[in-house]
Amino acid sequence: MPNPKLSELKEIFQKYSIVKQSDRKIVSKSGDESTWLIDSRNALMRPEALRLAVNIFWEMFEKEYPFQICGQETAALPLIGAIVLKSAGAGKPVNGFFIRKSRKPDGLQKIIEGEINNEKIILIDDLINSGKTISHQIEILKEAGKKVDAVFTLIRYRPLDSYEFLKENGIKAVSLFTLEDFELSLSKKRDEIRTNFEILWRFQSPNPNYFYRVPKSAPVIDDQKLYFGSDSGYFWAIDKKGGSSVWKYKVGWHAKGKSIFSSPALWNNFVYFGSYDGNVYALDKNTGKVKWIFMEADWVGSSPAVAPDLGLVFIGLEFGLWRKRGGIVALDLETGEKKWDFIMSEYTHSSPVYDKKCGVVAIGSNDCKVYLFNAQNGKLLWEFQAGGEIKASLCIDDKRKLLIFGAFDGYIYMLNLSSGELLYKFKTLAAIYSAPVIYENNVIVSSLDKKIYSINLDTKGLNWDYQCGGRAMTTPLIVEQSIWVGATDGAIYEIEASSGKLLSIFRTTERITNRPAYDLESKILFVPTYANEIYAVKV
Numbered sequence: 001m002p003n004p005k006l007s008e009l010k011e012i013f014q015k016y017s018i019v020k021q022s023d024r025k026i027v028s029k030s031g032d033e034s035t036w037l038i039d040s041r042n043a044l045m046r047p048e049a050l051r052l053a054v055n056i057f058w059e060m061f062e063k064e065y066p067f068q069i070c071g072q073e074t075a076a077l078p079l080i081g082a083i084v085l086k087s088a089g090a091g092k093p094v095n096g097f098f099i100r101k102s103r104k105p106d107g108l109q110k111i112i113e114g115e116i117n118n119e120k121i122i123l124i125d126d127l128i129n130s131g132k133t134i135s136h137q138i139e140i141l142k143e144a145g146k147k148v149d150a151v152f153t154l155i156r157y158r159p160l161d162s163y164e165f166l167k168e169n170g171i172k173a174v175s176l177f178t179l180e181d182f183e184l185s186l187s188k189k190r191d192e193i194r195t196n197f198e199i200l201w202r203f204q205s206p207n208p209n210y211f212y213r214v215p216k217s218a219p220v221i222d223d224q225k226l227y228f229g230s231d232s233g234y235f236w237a238i239d240k241k242g243g244s245s246v247w248k249y250k251v252g253w254h255a256k257g258k259s260i261f262s263s264p265a266l267w268n269n270f271v272y273f274g275s276y277d278g279n280v281y282a283l284d285k286n287t288g289k290v291k292w293i294f295m296e297a298d299w300v301g302s303s304p305a306v307a308p309d310l311g312l313v314f315i316g317l318e319f320g321l322w323r324k325r326g327g328i329v330a331l332d333l334e335t336g337e338k339k340w341d342f343i344m345s346e347y348t349h350s351s352p353v354y355d356k357k358c359g360v361v362a363i364g365s366n367d368c369k370v371y372l373f374n375a376q377n378g379k380l381l382w383e384f385q386a387g388g389e390i391k392a393s394l395c396i397d398d399k400r401k402l403l404i405f406g407a408f409d410g411y412i413y414m415l416n417l418s419s420g421e422l423l424y425k426f427k428t429l430a431a432i433y434s435a436p437v438i439y440e441n442n443v444i445v446s447s448l449d450k451k452i453y454s455i456n457l458d459t460k461g462l463n464w465d466y467q468c469g470g471r472a473m474t475t476p477l478i479v480e481q482s483i484w485v486g487a488t489d490g491a492i493y494e495i496e497a498s499s500g501k502l503l504s505i506f507r508t509t510e511r512i513t514n515r516p517a518y519d520l521e522s523k524i525l526f527v528p529t530y531a532n533e534i535y536a537v538k539v
Contacts, residue, residue, distance in 0.1 A: 003056070005052050005055060005056050006056060006176060008048075008052055009049060009052040009053060009056065009176070010177060010181060010182075012043050012046065012048060012049045012052070013038075013040070013043050013049070013154075013155075013177070013182070014182060016039075016042045016043040016046065016049070017038050017039050017040050017042055017043040018036065018038060018039075018182050018184070019036065019037045019038075019039055020035070020036050021033065021034070021035045021036065035187065036184055038127060038155060038182075038184075040075060040126040040127060040154065040155070041074075041075060041126075044075070044078050044079065044126065045078070050078055050079070050082050051082075053079060053082075053154060053176075054079070054082045054083050054086045055086070056176060057079075057083060057124075057152060058083070058086055058087070058090070060152075060174060061122065061150075061152070062090070062092070064120070064122075064149075064150075065092050065094075066092070066094075066119045066120075067094065067119050067120045067121070067122050067149070068094060068095035068096065068097070068116070068117060068119045068120070068121055068122070069083055069084070069094055069095075069096050069097075069121070069122050069123075069124050070096070070097050070098060070099060070116075070121055070122070070123055070124065070137065070141070071098055071099070071123060071124040071125055071137075072098065072099045072100075072101060072125070072133055072136065072137055073098055073099070073100055073101055075125060075126040075127070076098065076124050076125050076126065077098060079124050079125075079126070080096045080097075080098060080124055081096070083096065083124070084096040095114075095115065095116075095117050095119065096114060097112060097113060097114025097115060097116055098112075098113050098114060099111065099112055099113075099136075099137050099140055099141075100112075100113065101489075102470075102488065102489070102490070102510075102511055103210050103510065103511070103531075104210075105210055105211045105212075105213060106211060109210040109211075111140060111509070111510075112140065112144065116144065116146060120147075120149040120150075121141065121146060121147070121148050121149055122148075122149060122150045122151070122152055123137055123138075123148055123150070123151045123152070124152050124153075125151070125152075125153045125154075126153065126154050126155070127153060127154065127155050127156075127157065128151070128153040128155075128156050128157065128158075128163070128173075128175065129157040129158070131162070131163045131165060131166075132469075132491075132505075132507065134151055134163075134165075134166075135165050135195075135507060136490065136507060136509070138165070138169060138171070139507065139508075139509050140509045143509055147169075148169065148171050149171065149172070150171060150172045150173070150174065151166065151171055151172070151173045151174070152174050152175075153173075153174075153175045153176075154175070154176050154177060155175065155176070155177045155178070155179070155181075155182075156173075156175035156177070156178050156179075157178075157179055157186065158186070160173060164196070165195070165196075168196075193502055193503065193504060193505060194494075194503065194504035194505075195504065195505055195506075195507075197504075197506045197537045197538065197539065198537070198538040199535055199536070199537055200243070200524065200536040200537070200538055201242060201243030201535075201536045202243065202533060202534070202535050202536070203236075203238055203243045203245075203533065203534045204531070204532060204533045204534075205230035205231070205232055205234055205236060205532035205533075206232050206234075207231065207232040208230070208231050208232070208530075208531040208532040208533075209231035209257045209258075209259075210530075210531065211257060212231075212257070212258065212261075212530070213488065213511055213513065213530060214261070214433070214473070214513060214530075215261070215392070215433060215434070215473055215474065215475075215513045215514055215515075216229070216231070216260075216261045216513060216514055216528075216530055216532075217229035217230065217260050217261055217262055217263050217264070217273070217514070218263040218303075218475075218514040218515040218516075218517070218528060219263075219514075219516070219517045219526050219528050219534060220263065220264050220265070220266055220517060221240060221517045221519060221526065222266055222285070224239070224240060225237045225238060225239060225240060225246055225285070226238045226239075226240050226517065226526055226534065227264045227266070227271050227285070228263070228264065228528065228534065229251075229259070229260025229261070229262060229263075229264065229273055229275070230259065230260060230532040231257065231258075231259050231260075231532055232259065232532070233250055233251050233252075233254060233259040233260065233275075233277075234248045234249065234250055234251075234260075235248065235249045235250075235251065235260055235264075235273060235281070235283070235288075236248050237271075237285065237288060238534065240519065240522075240524070240526075240536070243534070243536055247287060247288035248288065249281075249283055249288045249290075251275040251277050251279065251281065252275070252277035252278075252279065253277055254275065254276040254277050255276060255299070258276040258299070258301070259275060259276055259277075260273060260274075260275050260276070261276065261301045262274035262275065262300060262301060262302060262303045262304070262315075263303040263351075263514075263515075264303075264304070265303065265304040265305065265306050265313065266285060266306075267306045267308055267313075267333055269284055269285055269286060270282050270283070270284070270285060270291060270333065270334075271283050271284075271285040272304040272306065272313050272315075273303070273304065274297075274300025274301065274302055274303070274304065274315055274316075275300055276299045276300065276301060277299075278295065278296075278297045278298045278299055278300060279293050279294065279295050279297070279300065280293070280294040280297070280300055280304070280315055280329075280331065280336070281293055282313075282333075282336055291334075291336075292335060292336030293336065294329070294331055294336045294338070296317070296329070296338070297317035297318060297319060298318060298319050298320045299317075299318040299319075299320075299347075300315065300316070300317060300318065301316075301318065301349045302315050302316030302317070302318075302348060302349060302350060302351045302352070302363075303315070303351040303393070304351075304352075305351065305352045305353060305354045305361065305393075306333065306354070307354045307356065307361070307375055308333070309356055310375060310376055311332060311333050311334070312330045312331065312332065312333060312339060312375065313330070313331050313332075313333050314328060314329070314330050314331075314352040314354060314361050314363075314375070315328070315329060315331070315351075315352065316328055316348035316349065316350055316351060316352060316363055316365075317329055317341075317348060318347045318348060318349065323345070324343050325344065325345055325346045325347050325348075325366075326343070326344040326345070326346050326347045326348030326349075326365050326366065326367070327341055327342055327343040327344050327348055328341065328342050328344075328348060328352060328361075328363050328371070328373070329341040330361075330375070330378060339378070340377060340378030341378065342371065342373065342378060342380065344365045344367055344369070344371070345365075345367045346365055346366035346367035346389075347365070347366045348363065348364075348365045348366065349366065349391050350363050350364035350365060350390045350391055350392060350393060350394075351363070351392065351393035351435070352393070353393050353394045353395060353396060353435075354375055355375075355396040355398065355417075357398050358396070358398070358401075358417065359374065359375050359376060360372055360373065360374065360375055360381065360396075360417070361373050361375040362394050362396070362403055363394070364386075364389075364390025364391070364392075364393075364394060364405060364407070365389075365390060366389045366390075366391075367389075368385060368386050368387065368388055368389055368390065368407070369383050369384060369385055369386065369390075370383065370384045370386060370390060370394065370403070370405060370413075370415070370420075371383045372403065372417070372420060381420075382419065382420035383420065384413075384415055384420045384422070386405075386407045386409065386411070386413060387407060387409035387411060388407035388408030388409030388410070388411070388431065389407065389408040390405055390406075390407050390408075391408065391433055392405075392406065392432070392433055392434050392435045392475065393405075393435035393475070394435060394436070395435060395436045395437060395438060395443070396417060397438055397443070397457060400457055400458075401416065401417040401418060402414050402415065402416070402417060402423070402457070403415045403416075403417045403420075404436045404438075404443055405435070405436065406428075406432025406433075406434065406435075406436060406445055406447070407431075407432060408431040408432070408433075409431070410427060410428045410429060410430055410431055410432065410447070410449070411425045411426065411427055411428070411432075412425060412426040412428065412432065412436065412443070412445050412453070412455065413425050414426075414443075414457075414460075424460045426453070426455055426460070426462070428445070428447040428449050428451065428453065429447070429449035429451070430447055430448035430449035430450075430471075431447070431448045432445060432446075432447050432448070433448060433473040434446045434447075434472070434473050434474055434475045434476070434515075435475040436475075437475065437476050437477075437478055438457075439454075439478050439483070439497050440497075441456060441457050441458055442454050442455060442456055442457060442463055442497075443455050443457055444476045444478070444483055444497070445476075446472035446473065446474060446475070446476055446485050447472060448471045448472065448473060449471075450467055450468045450469070450470060450471055450472055450487065451465045451466065451467055451468070451472065452465065452466045452468065452472060452476065452483065452485055452493075452495060452500075453465045454497070454500060463500070464499060464500030465500065466493070466495050466500045466502065468485070468487040468489065468491070468493060469487060469489035469491055470487035470488035470489030470490070470491070470511070471487060471488045472485060472486075472487045472488075473488070473513050474486040474487070474512060474513060474514055474515050474516075475515040476515075477515055477516050477517075477518060478497065479518050479520075479525075481496065481497050481498065482494050482495065482496060482497060482503060483495045483496075483497050484516055484518070484525065486512025486513070486514070486515075486516065486527070487511075487512060488511040488512070488513065489511075490507055490508045490509055490510055490511055490512060490529070491505050491506065491507045491508075491512070492505070492506050492507075492508075492512055492516060492525075492527050493505055494506075494539075504539075506525075506527060506535075506537055508527065508529050508533070508535060510529040510530060510531040510533060511529060511530045511531075512527065512528070512529055512530070513529075513530040514528040514529075514530070515528075516528060518539075523538065523539055524536050524537065524538060524539070525537045525538075525539045
C-alpha cells in the first residue's frame, strides 16, 4: 500500500527541488550547461518537507534504536538536527554529530564535530550520486575506530550495485526515491573509474600542523627508503616495503609552527633539505647522521636542486632583514661550503631548477621576479618581472629553450631561456602554487582554481583541462601515460595525459597539497597529505 507521507514528500520535491533547463540556466561542475538539477535544500528548508522526511526516517529506523546519526556539512545538517529533536520527543534520544568537508584549520582543528558514542552509526544525506561524500565519511569514521551500519538518503541517482564500497564494508543502504521517480536520468553512461585501491601501509608523523594548508615536504624515494620532513621538526627515513621508521633526525627550533616544508633531494649517500630553523641540512641517507649544516639563513622553505656535474646544491633562502629578505645560494655537495649567492629584495620560497645542458639555474621569488644564473659562478644572466609572486619551482624545456613557471597572478609564463623574453602566457582563474611539468609536447600545470591544464608547447593552445573537487596545489606527477595530482578535497586523481579523462581516484581523509612519489618496479604510489601522512598504495 502506498505510503501517503512518501507521496506528499515527493510532491514537495517535485515542486521545489526539481529544476529543469527550461526553468533556468544550470551550470555543471565542468562549466557546461546541464539539463536538470535537484536543489534539495530548497525543499528541506521548508518545515513540511523536513517534518515528512524525519517522520519517514523514524518509522523506518525506530526499531533499530539505540543508534546515532551522522552526516557531512551542509545538506545533512537540517536532517540531523530535526531527527535529534524528533527522537527526544519520542523518548528515545539519538546522538547526532557531523563531519566537516575538510578539517578546520584553527580553533580545535576538528574534522568531526560533536561527540561519538559506541552505538551503531547511520549516515544521513539528501542525495547519493557518485557516493564520494558517503565514502569520505566512512573513511574518516574508520580512522576514528568506528563502523557505519547503514546509509539513509532521500534520493539515489544510480542502481544500488553501483556502490560497491557499501557492499564491501557491509553497510546497508536505504533511499526514499530514485531519479526514475521524478522522470530523470543521467545523461550518459558513466565511464568506469577505479576507486578500489589496496593500502599497503600508512605512516603518520606526530603533531601535524593543520593550520598551514600549503605545499609542505613531498616524499622522495630510493631503492629502499622514503624520505620526507614534517611539521614536528622530524625528518624521516621510512622503509618503503613496510612503512616503519628506519631513522629520524630532529631539526632546531622553528617559528609559527613551521618546520620542514622543504622537499628533500638525494645524491650518492646524501639527503639534502632546508628547514624553518634557518638551516640547510645534508645527512647521511643510510644513518641520518649529519654530514654538514649551512646556517646563514633565518628560514628555509625552498627545496634543494642538485647539480652533480658541478658538485653543487642550490636552494632558496629567507632572511629577517629589511633590505635582505631572500636569495639563492650554491653550496658544495660534499662540504656545504658556500660557492656563490645572490640576494633578493623579498622572501625566496620558490625552489630552484637546474639545467645541465645549458649550465643554468633559475629561481623565482616573492618580489614577483624570476632570475636566471650561470650555475657554475652565479653570474646573473637576466631577470624577468612577472605579475605575481612565484612560490613554487619552475621547469625548463630544452627542446624549445623555454623556461616555464606559474605565478600568483594566475598566469603560466613561457620565457625564452636565453634572453628572458616573454613568448607567451596563459591565464588560469586563480594563483598557481605548483611547478609545471613537461609531458611529450605539452606542459601540465595545476592551479588553485581547482583545474589541471594541459597546454601544447608548439601551438600554445589548450589541449584540455580537468576540474578537481578541491584546490590543486600539488606539482603533477607523470607515470607512463598518466598524470597523478592531488587536491584539497583529499583525493588524488589519475588523469589520462593525452585526453584529460579521469581514470581513477584514491581518497584520503585529509587535504593533499604535496606531490606523490611512485616506485616503477613495485608499482606503489606513495601519497602524502598535509597532515604529514604517507599512504603506500598499490596501483
